[in-house]
Amino acid sequence: MSRLKIIWSRCCSRGYTYNFEIYHGARIGETLKDSNFTMVEGVVLDLCKPLAKNGHVVAFDRFFTSIALLDELDKRGINAVGTILKTRVGQPIFTVNESNLPQDEYVAKFGGEPGMGIKGVFIWKDTKPFRVASNFHGSEAVKVQRKQRDGSFKTKSCPKAIADYVDNMGGVDTANQLRSYYERDRKSKKWWHRLFYSLMETCMVNSWITYCDLVKRNCFLEFHDNRILDPTKAAAETVLAVDPDEEIEVQTVETDPLGIYPSSDSSDDSYFDVLNNDVNDGVHLDEDEWLQ
Incomplete structure (x- = not known):
């Protein structure tokens, strides 16, 4: 996104732009006319239309992520994962305060409306709480390498949803960086x-x-x-x-x-x-x- 213009883009992790949409003000088109989706949710749905039922994984940040969006993407056969604000509606209630979660520990809760796919919300405490929502991950954990302040690396365990988010996120930033050179x-x-x-x-x-x-x-x-x-x-x-x-x-x-x-x-x-x-x-x- 640049000054005086906003271009919504869908890119791979290497920075290749597969689809884009130019922001032109409030959206009142067919995508949102007969639905309850917000403008940013409609942007994600439009950009991901070609990915339906192909097994792709889509990652986006907390600006876009909502439980309603994950449900709709799951209906269309699109796997999605993204960071999510704790104020978003529809999330399960955690009995543990994420600020008091011990470092390198994580909690997860799963649920969904009847007839909907199972969704999971994960909270992992690294240096600070990291909250992610997914519509296709389970409770499995993986080992990841985290860089320490002294430059060394430490092996830690975290939910696979968070590891997949880190691996797949950043394509739009890479594309913007290459364009700016x-x-x-x-x-x-x-x-x-x-x-x-x-x-x-x-x-x-x-x-x-x-x-x-x-x-x-x-x-x-x-x-x-x-x-x-x-x-x-x-x-x-x-x-x-x-x-x-x-x-x-x-x-x-x-x-x-x-x-x-x-x-x-x-x-x-x-x-x-x-x-x-x-x-x-x-x-x-x-x-x-x-x-x-």
């Missing part, structure tokens, strides 16, 4: 300028992640500069993913049949002089030749 976003009186540049940077980050998966691991700065400073070379590369077990084939496509643009591999300095800004005009075509 070499962004071209500048202050402007025209709001759509900032929106356009943000979406363009999202496309750049997605392209880089896909390139690393299909071709080779590459520095983001190098990938960014090749696509921005040398677009003719970037446009000439078409990646063909033939078989995951076979070597990826790269096919060079002719993108300049008229010879108007100089080749990026050319050693002739007469085409482009960076210092003098002298650009060769290339081939001049009159109007009849262009029409042909």
Whole structure:
């Protein structure tokens, strides 16, 4: 989320943006018209529509999490886990005060309305209480490594719901971080300028992640500069993913049949002089030749 614009995004843990929605004020559309969902709950339901009954795990923070949202996601076959405020309605009542919970200890309660899936609320005391709600986790516990103040790591036991939340959360923050490295976003009186540049940077980050998966691991700065400073070379590369077990084939496509643009591999300095800004005009075509 940035100043002057809000973009709701669904990203994987690596920062790849699968779906997004631009905030445009109060929502009075079909999603919320005949339901009791709040605006933020409707955003989650809209972004997660393609994930229904596919076994995916969705993680979100306490701004979105509610018991009603977990119930609806469970109806749609979507596993969900997220931190939750203790003031949210519908949660079970704990007899233990979470502030008085001993360090490295946890408590959990499960329940649900008749006909609804079983939901669990977990409270784990690390350095401070950590409350998580889930619609698919049980009472199982796992071992996790926690970094101490002196830099060492200590093995602790915590609910699997909390471990899965930590593993799956943070994709949106990663996407925002990658976009901010070499962004071209500048202050402007025209709001759509900032929106356009943000979406363009999202496309750049997605392209880089896909390139690393299909071709080779590459520095983001190098990938960014090749696509921005040398677009003719970037446009000439078409990646063909033939078989995951076979070597990826790269096919060079002719993108300049008229010879108007100089080749990026050319050693002739007469085409482009960076210092003098002298650009060769290339081939001049009159109007009849262009029409042909």
